[in-house]
Amino acid sequence: MELAMIQGKIMPLDQVDPSWLDRGTYFGDGVYEVIRSYDGKLFALDDHLSRLKRSLEAIDIMSVNIDQVRRRVKTAYKTANIANAKVYLHVTRGTEIRDHTGGDDLKPNFFLTVTNLPDHSDQKTNGIAVCTYPDIRWKRCDIKSLNLLPNVLAKREAARQDCEEAIFIDDNGDITEGAGSAFFMVLAQEKKLVTRPLGPQILDSITRKVVIEIAPKVGLTVLEKALTPWQADWADELFLAVTTKDIVPVTHFDGEVIADGKSGKYTKLLIEEFQKEVRNRNTTAH
Amino acid sequence: MELAMIQGKIMPLDQVDPSWLDRGTYFGDGVYEVIRSYDGKLFALDDHLSRLKRSLEAIDIMSVNIDQVRRRVKTAYKTANIANAKVYLHVTRGTEIRDHTGGDDLKPNFFLTVTNLPDHSDQKTNGIAVCTYPDIRWKRCDIKSLNLLPNVLAKREAARQDCEEAIFIDDNGDITEGAGSAFFMVLAQEKKLVTRPLGPQILDSITRKVVIEIAPKVGLTVLEKALTPWQADWADELFLAVTTKDIVPVTHFDGEVIADGKSGKYTKLLIEEFQKEVRNRNTTAH
Numbered sequence: 001m002e003l004a005m006i007q008g009k010i011m012p013l014d015q016v017d018p019s020w021l022d023r024g025t026y027f028g029d030g031v032y033e034v035i036r037s038y039d040g041k042l043f044a045l046d047d048h049l050s051r052l053k054r055s056l057e058a059i060d061i062m063s064v065n066i067d068q069v070r071r072r073v074k075t076a077y078k079t080a081n082i083a084n085a086k087v088y089l090h091v092t093r094g095t096e097i098r099d100h101t102g103g104d105d106l107k108p109n110f111f112l113t114v115t116n117l118p119d120h121s122d123q124k125t126n127g128i129a130v131c132t133y134p135d136i137r138w139k140r141c142d143i144k145s146l147n148l149l150p151n152v153l154a155k156r157e158a159a160r161q162d163c164e165e166a167i168f169i170d171d172n173g174d175i176t177e178g179a180g181s182a183f184f185m186v187l188a189q190e191k192k193l194v195t196r197p198l199g200p201q202i203l204d205s206i207t208r209k210v211v212i213e214i215a216p217k218v219g220l221t222v223l224e225k226a227l228t229p230w231q232a233d234w235a236d237e238l239f240l241a242v243t244t245k246d247i248v249p250v251t252h253f254d255g256e257v258i259a260d261g262k263s264g265k266y267t268k269l270l271i272e273e274f275q276k277e278v279r280n281r282n283t284t285a286h
Numbered sequence: 287m288e289l290a291m292i293q294g295k296i297m298p299l300d301q302v303d304p305s306w307l308d309r310g311t312y313f314g315d316g317v318y319e320v321i322r323s324y325d326g327k328l329f330a331l332d333d334h335l336s337r338l339k340r341s342l343e344a345i346d347i348m349s350v351n352i353d354q355v356r357r358r359v360k361t362a363y364k365t366a367n368i369a370n371a372k373v374y375l376h377v378t379r380g381t382e383i384r385d386h387t388g389g390d391d392l393k394p395n396f397f398l399t400v401t402n403l404p405d406h407s408d409q410k411t412n413g414i415a416v417c418t419y420p421d422i423r424w425k426r427c428d429i430k431s432l433n434l435l436p437n438v439l440a441k442r443e444a445a446r447q448d449c450e451e452a453i454f455i456d457d458n459g460d461i462t463e464g465a466g467s468a469f470f471m472v473l474a475q476e477k478k479l480v481t482r483p484l485g486p487q488i489l490d491s492i493t494r495k496v497v498i499e500i501a502p503k504v505g506l507t508v509l510e511k512a513l514t515p516w517q518a519d520w521a522d523e524l525f526l527a528v529t530t531k532d533i534v535p536v537t538h539f540d541g542e543v544i545a546d547g548k549s550g551k552y553t554k555l556l557i558e559e560f561q562k563e564v565r566n567r568n569t570t571a572h
Contacts, residue, residue, distance in 0.1 A: 010365055059439060
């Protein structure tokens with residue numbers, strides 16, 4: 001008799017709840033998005049849905065209707081009725097008895113949660129500590145896939161070092177990005193904002209894109225260039241960009257204090273400018 | 287209200303079946319094994335359990351009792367009562383609302399299936415076609431983790447090319463291993479069996495280990511050395527080693543016919559010798 005065992009309990013294979021046979025679990029064969037709302041309005045929803053579409057196409061899941069995803073996100077968010085919410089969603093190739101290749105007629109699985117966003121105001125005011133970790137991830141980090149074990153391992157090591165985030169260093173010794181964030185450096189005198197250019201090694205972060213758009217408004221010129229940990233150590237300001245917290249100052253990098261160990265002038269200006277951008281979009285959104 | 291949506295159905299977050307909140311799905315935060323039985327006896331169970339232990343330790347899941355896993359495998363296999371079975375099992379870090387780091391007190395999830403092994407005798411007699419695919423995987427392929435999306439993508443591309451398996455090529459242009467198998471070359475005149483040495487880029491395959499052990503019995507000396515696709519094209523014999531099929535001749539490599547396009551002399555001898563090894567172990571097993 002073909003069977004399954006969950007924890008210690010045996011059951012016939014055909015009586016297993018299908019969620020256990022999701023290709024998301026077997027292979028991480030799916031992609032995800034994290035969207036947030038500010039004051040009752042979802043932020044940059046279309047950007048997130050465009051990226052979801054690109055991720056799905058990159059892993060050859062072609063049968064997802066993005067308009068249906070949009071309706072589902074909006075319905076779920078409206079039902080949750082949480083002003084500042086985190087919307088997580090993933091799509092996997094589907095459910096079947098484990099087989100690498102996967103049938104072409106599988107029905108993708110859709111899963112979403114809407115939860116309260118924790119308060120990050122302390123981090124945004126006082127900054128966080130980060131530490132470096134070797135970038136052992138796969139070569140397509142532009143795909144927002146469910147293969148996140150290296151990110152988990154990096155985050156766990158960071159936590160052991162009392163750091164909030166891990167920053168990946170590639171084989172060339174360059175910074176790629178954070179385990180769950182984009183990474184920025186400010187050169188105050190030169191009025192430059194430096195971040196790694198897009199490519200297969202980093203995610204096309206939506207928050208990164210907004211930061212790059214608003215940087216000129218605070219007087220910064222954007223330079224897309226790879227950075228080394230040595231350059232980061234000597235930066236005037238460092239910060240992370242991530243959907244759930246938008247901009248977070250980095251005050252400690254691998255144990256080194258950055259500048260005076262406080263959130264920098266430009267980082268503060270960018271945080272304010274980001275909030276203006278949010279209010280602006282919320283006012284014009286229907 | 288915090289909520290979840292599965293496909294299009296909304297429910298309060300606390301009413302979601304925990305299987306949807308498994309870190310295996312969110313992050314591929316777990317490891318797995320595939321074990322087979324021959325004629326009613328599990329093959330190389332201890333080797334698989336040792337590797338499971340190494341994989342778990344490598345990703346910092348420390349609270350799994352391997353003896354309990356052994357008992358579960360044996361109980362499930364006995365209950366299934368399938369002479370030639372495939373036993374798949376995975377262990378994930380546990381279940382919680384999505385957070386990269388993961389609590390240290392999480393209870394790992396255990397999932398196992400016992401299924402009938404398909405008949406692979408045709409492949410073992412007539413051989414298979416394989417094609418190459420860039421090795422875009424992460425840098426710790428020695429850990430048998432649930433992060434298998436690159437393997438899925440490689441297998442899907444292979445299937446499009448009517449190939450049974452994809453062979454990964456690393457950035458140096460060397461063969462690492464198959465998407466779900468170890469890769470071997472035979473140089474008949476030199477009586478050499480060549481395969482890539484173990485390291486972080488390939489799995490410590492149990493079947494590979496058995497093949498290396500039995501090779502001298504058919505007159506082959508083992509050379510652990512990286513191979514290029516060019517060398518594979520010109521080989522006298524190629525084959526794969528994988529738990530579910532043990533040894534499978536490769537007769538076509540990226541569209542090129544290998545030697546006379548049939549299973550080679552040494553490959554046949556190794557298949558026979560492998561069966562002797564199985565019978566030998568089955569006789570002495572209690």
